[in-house]
Amino acid sequence: MVEKITSLDVARLAGVSQSAVSRVFTLGASASDATREKVMRAAEQLGYRPNTLARAMITGKSRVIGVVVAYLENQFYPMALEYLDRALKERGYHILLFMAKNDEGIGQIVEELLSYQVEGIITASVAMSSDIAKQCSDANIPVVMFNRGQETGGVAQVTSDNLQGGRIVAHFLAGCGHKKIAHISGWQGSSTGLDRMRGFVDGLKEHGLKPFAIEDGQYNQEIAAGIARKLCCTPDRPDAIFVGNDHMAFAVMDTLRFELGLSVPQDVSIVGYDDVPMSTWPAYDLTTIRQPINKMVTATVDLLMSHIERGATSERIQIPGPLKMRGSSRKPKGFTL
Amino acid sequence: MVEKITSLDVARLAGVSQSAVSRVFTLGASASDATREKVMRAAEQLGYRPNTLARAMITGKSRVIGVVVAYLENQFYPMALEYLDRALKERGYHILLFMAKNDEGIGQIVEELLSYQVEGIITASVAMSSDIAKQCSDANIPVVMFNRGQETGGVAQVTSDNLQGGRIVAHFLAGCGHKKIAHISGWQGSSTGLDRMRGFVDGLKEHGLKPFAIEDGQYNQEIAAGIARKLCCTPDRPDAIFVGNDHMAFAVMDTLRFELGLSVPQDVSIVGYDDVPMSTWPAYDLTTIRQPINKMVTATVDLLMSHIERGATSERIQIPGPLKMRGSSRKPKGFTL
DNA sequence: CTGAAAGCGCTAACAT
DNA sequence: ATGTTAGCGCTTTCAG
Numbered sequence: 001m002v003e004k005i006t007s008l009d010v011a012r013l014a015g016v017s018q019s020a021v022s023r024v025f026t027l028g029a030s031a032s033d034a035t036r037e038k039v040m041r042a043a044e045q046l047g048y049r050p051n052t053l054a055r056a057m058i059t060g061k062s063r064v065i066g067v068v069v070a071y072l073e074n075q076f077y078p079m080a081l082e083y084l085d086r087a088l089k090e091r092g093y094h095i096l097l098f099m100a101k102n103d104e105g106i107g108q109i110v111e112e113l114l115s116y117q118v119e120g121i122i123t124a125s126v127a128m129s130s131d132i133a134k135q136c137s138d139a140n141i142p143v144v145m146f147n148r149g150q151e152t153g154g155v156a157q158v159t160s161d162n163l164q165g166g167r168i169v170a171h172f173l174a175g176c177g178h179k180k181i182a183h184i185s186g187w188q189g190s191s192t193g194l195d196r197m198r199g200f201v202d203g204l205k206e207h208g209l210k211p212f213a214i215e216d217g218q219y220n221q222e223i224a225a226g227i228a229r230k231l232c233c234t235p236d237r238p239d240a241i242f243v244g245n246d247h248m249a250f251a252v253m254d255t256l257r258f259e260l261g262l263s264v265p266q267d268v269s270i271v272g273y274d275d276v277p278m279s280t281w282p283a284y285d286l287t288t289i290r291q292p293i294n295k296m297v298t299a300t301v302d303l304l305m306s307h308i309e310r311g312a313t314s315e316r317i318q319i320p321g322p323l324k325m326r327g328s329s330r331k332p333k334g335f336t337l
Numbered sequence: 338m339v340e341k342i343t344s345l346d347v348a349r350l351a352g353v354s355q356s357a358v359s360r361v362f363t364l365g366a367s368a369s370d371a372t373r374e375k376v377m378r379a380a381e382q383l384g385y386r387p388n389t390l391a392r393a394m395i396t397g398k399s400r401v402i403g404v405v406v407a408y409l410e411n412q413f414y415p416m417a418l419e420y421l422d423r424a425l426k427e428r429g430y431h432i433l434l435f436m437a438k439n440d441e442g443i444g445q446i447v448e449e450l451l452s453y454q455v456e457g458i459i460t461a462s463v464a465m466s467s468d469i470a471k472q473c474s475d476a477n478i479p480v481v482m483f484n485r486g487q488e489t490g491g492v493a494q495v496t497s498d499n500l501q502g503g504r505i506v507a508h509f510l511a512g513c514g515h516k517k518i519a520h521i522s523g524w525q526g527s528s529t530g531l532d533r534m535r536g537f538v539d540g541l542k543e544h545g546l547k548p549f550a551i552e553d554g555q556y557n558q559e560i561a562a563g564i565a566r567k568l569c570c571t572p573d574r575p576d577a578i579f580v581g582n583d584h585m586a587f588a589v590m591d592t593l594r595f596e597l598g599l600s601v602p603q604d605v606s607i608v609g610y611d612d613v614p615m616s617t618w619p620a621y622d623l624t625t626i627r628q629p630i631n632k633m634v635t636a637t638v639d640l641l642m643s644h645i646e647r648g649a650t651s652e653r654i655q656i657p658g659p660l661k662m663r664g665s666s667r668k669p670k671g672f673t674l
Numbered sequence: 675c676t677g678a679a680a681g682c683g684c685t686a687a688c689a690t
Numbered sequence: 691a692t693g694t695t696a697g698c699g700c701t702t703t704c705a706g
Contacts, residue, residue, distance in 0.1 A: 004699090006698090006699055006700085007699065007700065008699080008700095016676080016677085017676065017677045017678075018677085018678095018699090018700085019676075019677065019678080019679095019700095019701080019702080020675090020676065020677075021700095022699095022700060022701060022702085023675090023676085023701090025700095026700095026701070026702095029701090029702095030675065030676095031675075031676085032675060032676085035675080035676080047475060047476075049448065049451055049452050049476075050452055050699085050700080051394075051452065051454060051698090051699050051700065052449075052452040052453045052454065053390050053393055053394050053399065053453065053454050053698095053699080053700090054394055054682085054698075054699035054700040054701085055699085055700055055701070056390055056682095056700095057388075057390050057391055057394060057682045057683070057684090057698095057699085057700075057701095058681085058682050058699085058700055058701045058702080059682090059700090059701070059702095060682080062390065064433075067434075071419075072415035072416070072418060072419055073412075073415070073416075073614070075410075075412070077415070078409035078410070078414070078415040079409070079410075081409060081434075081436075082408075082409055082436055085434065085435070085436040086436070089436075094433060094434075094435070094449070094453070095433065095434045095435075096401075096431060096432065096433055096434075097404075097418075097422065097431075097432045097433075097434040098422070098431070098432075099418075099419055099422040099423070099426075111386065112389075112431070114386055115386050115387055115388065115389045116389045116390065116431070117388060117389065117390050138384060139384070139386075250618065250620075251618075253620075254618055254619045254620055257619070257620075258619035258620070259619075277410070281587065281588075281591055282591045282594070282595035282596070283587075283590075283591055283594075283595070283620045283621070284620070341683090343682090343683055343684085344683070344684065345683080345684095353692080353693085354692065354693045354694080355683090355684085355693090356684090356685080356686085356692075356693065356694080356695095357691090357692065357693075358684095359683095359684060359685060359686090360685090360691090360692085362684095363684095363685070363686095366685090366686095367691060367692095368691070368692085369691060369692085372691080372692080387683085387684080388682090388683050388684065390682095390683080390684090391682075391683035391684040391685085391698090392683085392684060392685070393684095393698095394682095394683085394684075394685095394698045394699070394700090395683090395684055395685045395686075395697085395698050396684090396685070396686095396698090397698080675706100676705100676706085677704100677705090677706085678703105678704085678705085678706100679702100679703090679704085679705100680701105680702085680703080680704095681700100681701095681702090681703100682698105682699105682700085682701090682702105683698105684697100684698090685696100685697095685698090686695100686696085686697095686698105687694105687695090687696085687697105688693100688694080688695080688696095689692100689693090689694080689695095690691100690692080690693080690694095
């Protein structure tokens with residue numbers, strides 16, 4: 001049908017000035033009920049819709065947040081995306097979504113994000129090099145990293161308490177009487193992977209134990225499965241494995257059960273990290289550390305908002321999560337219902 | 338650091354006109370190597386970045402596609418999102434993402450999308466009422482529905498060949514010697530759910546069979562599990578169930594195995610629809626109809642692009658997908674490796 | 675409260 | 691090839 005309807009068209013039809021129309025559509029602007037009425041009627045009639053881009057240009061507020069996510073296979077991230085969408089929507093923001101498969105390309109992505117005048121950036125499970133972080137702070141645009149930390153600091157970040165999570169798993173497994181406890185870690189190039197591993201090692205130490213083995217699963221199912229295979233195909237195998245996230249843990253369980261003919265948890269206990277919905281599915285029934293995704297997302301968005309509104313402070317928030325004991329692990333000694 | 342750097346700042350530093358700067362940054366505009374050089378240097382020095390919003394306002398091209406997705410629990414949709422991102426990125430477009438949990442709110446979402454001047458809209462698994470479709474065609478903005486059809490027509494749509502898919506399943510299951518074949522359908526309010534069901538019923542008919550039972554699983558795991566429970570807790574239970582998508586099929590398998598103590602496929606064959614990656618996991622090893630997601634996404638984006646560039650034609654594309662025979666179903670009669 | 679006027683940062687004629 | 695001049699559609703002073 002028609003061409004673009006502008007506020008001027010509405011103004012003419014309503015018999016008012018263009019700025020009157022603008023006022024009617026601008027939150028917190030004053031217009032008499034009479035004008036408002038006339039304008040609304042005309043707008044409706046014409047099918048007028050304010051042009052957000054034009055508004056953004058004037059106000060400098062695009063109401064858009066750039067979200068960069070590394071991968072979506074791990075159920076944790078689609079979930080995070082849903083929560084993010086909800087939290088941002090509540091605050092009147094929208095999501096410009098970018099996928100950064102390789103941690104490469106992210107520089108380019110940030111560049112595009114900035115050119116779109118996003119008001120902030122949330123990266124999920126993406127490592128930002130410090131120069132990219134600088135690129136953003138130079139452009140004066142807030143960034144917060146979700147579920148990934150950074151040694152170099154300077155960037156706001158929210159994660160679960162991975163150090164403590166790893167430690168809890170160690171205590172739990174030791175408490176179950178396990179002696180040969182292996183770890184298939186998350187990507188050791190990431191803070192999450194590293195912290196979970198460190199906490200785990202520390203925790204074992206507190207029980208006078210040392211890891212049976214530690215290998216880097218890189219958050220990749222194939223790699224994790226390969227490690228599990230290698231670890232468990234000999235008689236001298238671990239009796240428990242802490243896997244760096246649920247996604248890999250599922251692959252590990254499948255490998256043990258269907259390839260190696262082992263029983264979980266009779267032969268080997270498995271513990272994961274995340275507590276994605278699938279963990280509760282009976283086929284896996286995975287003991288795992290719960291990442292409080294909702295709290296994490298809320299904290300992320302709150303942090304971002306406060307940066308947008310009150311300027312940057314590079315906070316680092318870590319939210320603890322409990323261990324959810326399920327059927328993939330042996331019961332703790334003396335455990336009774 | 339600094340305030341916003343505009344093309345004017347660059348122009349001044351480079352000692353050229355503002356439009357010269359614009360030309361250097363506009364693809365397919367002419368500028369001498371000398372100016373280009375000067376401008377680039379100045380731009381770099383200042384950290385200049387063209388304002389996409391301003392450009393969009395002038396050109397009328399935002400290079401943004403609105404993507405509306407209903408839910409992300411079903412692994413199929415995160416995957417689709419990844420493919421979409423890639424396909425759109427290749428064509429220089431970006432994704433403004435909206436989540437439409439309830440098929441409610443979609444009107445509002447479209448409204449916002451339009452106000453952002455998106456160049457097109459892709460809805461994944463979202464049913465658009467015909468008035469919303471009209472709302473878009475009125476605004477002259479192309480829409481294509483991904484993985485959902487619409488009776489009322491008028492909207493471009495790409496799905497797999499659900500009718501044929503359902504029929505294939507019926508033939509397959511009948512060919513396996515099953516006689517009591519039930520169907521836990523996808524949401525019967527959706528074209529996908531409906532078509533798969535219809536094709537299935539038709540297919541059975543061709544074998545002189547009638548469905549043992551048909552119930553609406555609504556693409557919901559809990560509901561599907563409940564139906565499975567009800568269907569299979571009596572001696573007079575189906576010996577095969579065609580489930581409307583993989584996501585529900587997993588829940589059905591879990592229910593049969595862990596709650597009802599039945600074996601799959603010895604007691605009951607299960608067939609799904611989608612062929613998400615999880616279907617190949619040994620824990621499920623699900624026989625299913627493959628939705629050729631990559632082809633579907635490509636077709637979707639191609640369709641959208643041609644609408645953007647050459648105006649609307651409300652096509653309806655259906656892409657057939659093969660049955661992937663796996664371990665969740667009995668082998669066909671006379672089947673040998 | 676309302677209208678007129680001045681831009682936001684940029685592209686696209688239009689001359690030169 | 692380059693500079694000048696209009697705007698894109700809107701918000702926001704600034705008078706009245």
